[in-house]
Amino acid sequence: MKNKKLLSLILTGLVASSILVGCGSKAPTQEQQSATTTDETKLKGEIEMWSTFTDIENKVLKDKIVPEFNKKYPDIKVKITPMPGGDDYKKQILQAAMSGTTPDLARTDIVDVAQYAKEDYLTAVDSMPGFDDLKKDLYEGPVSTNFYNGHYYGIPLDTNTKIAIYNKSMLTKAGLTEAPKTMDELEKYAEAVKKDKVMGIGIANIDTWGTMPYFLSLGGKVTDKTNTKASGFLNSAESVKALEKIVEWNDKGYVAKSLLGGEGSWEGFNAGHYGMIDDGPWWFPANKDQKSVKDNVVFAPIPKGDGGSISIVGGEDTIVFKASKNQQQAIAFAKFLASDEAQTIFATELGMMPVNKKTAEKPVVKDNAMISAYMTQLSSTWARTPSPKWADISSAIRDSFELAVRKKATPQQALDDAAKKVDALLQQK
Secondary structure: OHHHHHHHHHOOOOOOOOOOOOOOOOOOHHHHHOOOOOOOOOOEEEEEEEEEOOHHHHHHHHHHHHHHHHOOOOOOOEEEEOOOHHHHHHHHHHHHHHHHHOOOEEEEEHHHHHHHHHHOEEEEOOOOHHHHHHHHHHHHHHHHOOOOOOEEEEEEEEEEEEEEEEEHHHHOOOOOOOOEHHHHHHHHHHHHHHHOOEEOOEEEOOOHHHHHHHHHHHHOOOOOOOOOOOOOOOHHHHHHHHHHHHHHHHOOOOOOHHOOOOOOHHHHOOOOEEOEEEOOOHHHHHOOOOOOOOOOOEEOOEEEEEOEEEEEEEEEEEEEOOOOOOOHHHHHHHHHHOOOHHHHHHHHHHHHOOOEHHHOOHHHHOHHHHHHHHHHHOOOOEOOOOOOOOOHHHHHHHHHHHHHHHHHHHHHHHHHHHHHHHHHHHHOO
């Protein structure tokens, strides 16, 4: 996910992360697949996990998390294999899966789970003992990123989302004592700061990661609830109205130039050119020493519109490969990583946002004002459409938004075209 590497520098007491583990494997025999142990604590074996965490995060995983896991599962040896992130990592997973040389489990970006599941490389975890009970304790947004074609193929590991970040002095100058709570109030704020040549709505870019918090909060939709159809949703009256509002904001000079590739949201905010941006928990630790940031920021939920206050969810999941010889052991570790016990360690040692709701109620999270603000938003987030074609779906939506903002098509025309393209992509299961 974006800016992940910052996450560990980021909050030395405020970083978003998580961990994973597993063991090398080849295709399991039928007997190995069918054999189950009623008492999970009696499980034995070695598992390998591919981990894209930083050195600091992996140290916490090895020195804190694994020992706690072994108190409950003393006969499961966990091997952590550090891996590079990004596209190269995805290629390595695909190559290993095709050759039957995957580890037992791995940390993966939430948007990649559906593709691996489609290729039949993953084990569905929703039929495993204890899954339903664990699922009740986890935030719905992160959990939903593992759902594909009727089953869950992973367990949330670490999560993040975005919230609104305001320049405090600009709020005061605009006559406000608190951050805008609604999109109407945000628009009025943007109008107030415009006279100082400041843009008050800092949409980071035209990509779905940048626009969705505004589009969805304004009432827009992407697909139906089953994620099988875009027509009638992406191009609905509500969606057209939402995109029209974004276009209107841009026409009036309210929106940051970052929307169409101009001055970046971080640079613009730090320079005092943008009165508000939205970003993840990595932003503040990386920018806290900037003159315009230090003691001069206000964190708040994405303003409410016709669709509510909706942000976008990011993060990573733990997946278990079908080729694993020790699937029960791997799933036991994957579940442990999402448990309150493990998530509390992550929050305490790394400042990460927990995927477990029980952890979110503990002082280590609640007493941290910034992380607490992100946790509040996490209860109202949108998970990018779980589809192996998500990258293409995102591009189709992005292109339609850009056409509308650049006045090369009306919002209705742009979304009608995008809906047709997304429908076709959703059929490619």
